[in-house]
Amino acid sequence: MEKLVLHLDNIQKNFGGLSALKDVNLQVEEGTTHAIIGPNGAGKSTLLNVCVGRLKPDMGKVTFDGHELTGRKPHEIAQIGVARVFQTPEIFPELSLLENVMIPAFSKRDGAFRLNGYQQLSAQGELRAEAEHILEDVGLQELMHHIAGSLSRGDKRRLELAMCLILRPRLLLLDEPTAGMSRHDTNRTIDLLKQIKSRGMTKIIIEHDMHVVFSLADRVSVLARGQIIAGGTPEEVREDPKVKEAYLGGAH
């Protein structure tokens, strides 16, 4: 049995009178891809926001590799090695792709220690080489000097992924990474995420597209009205009558 690296214990999150998450328990094995699926409004984004410190749960705790994440600031959670790719890419449209990828790496380093002039120069050279390498990984190397705002939607999402990867996260959270992409771009993103998998990173992915879930996920948890109603391999979950019922009763 591999090591369980992420634990969500009894997570409860209320918005006024609405319980968006009710007593959610989840464990994720290191190096695996865990998909969270469920009808609209099930609580999937809320769950991700709790993991990255954007929302504080009313009850329960999140632990990653022995570090309790609950109650920490988002930048502290990032320092622990947790990164998130948003549904809408958060990029700097006026800057080049290369600059976009270097910025998160600089802010992470500057947060950790102060650089003198010489170190800054050599760090910049190192970071630039790493940024170029990551842009190559995501298939954007030819566009590295272009302005990020000029990219297609699919390429913007790939750029945002590169901005996360330069931080070398150990846990990557992806909120519908292929939403709005063509089938061709979706398949390129699946290939890219498979490559990342071979590097041992743990991933949580929220996804509506079952083609993506079946291509990438080792395990699936199904969330409906704030509760996990089923879990297992993609095949097991697909055959579960509770899951079919949740989807038929929901918007899908």
Ligand SMILES: Nc1ncnc2c1ncn2[C@@H]1O[C@H](COP(=O)(O)OP(=O)(O)OP(=O)(O)O)[C@@H](O)[C@H]1O
């Ligand atoms: N900041 C908020 N304030 C009040 N209610 C919220 C807030 N965020 C989410 N909710 C509510 O909590 C519930 C869960 O929302 P959430 O966005 O987590 O669902 P989801 O499964 O990600 O949905 P979708 O698939 O549509 O993105 C919904 O009823 C939503 O309206």
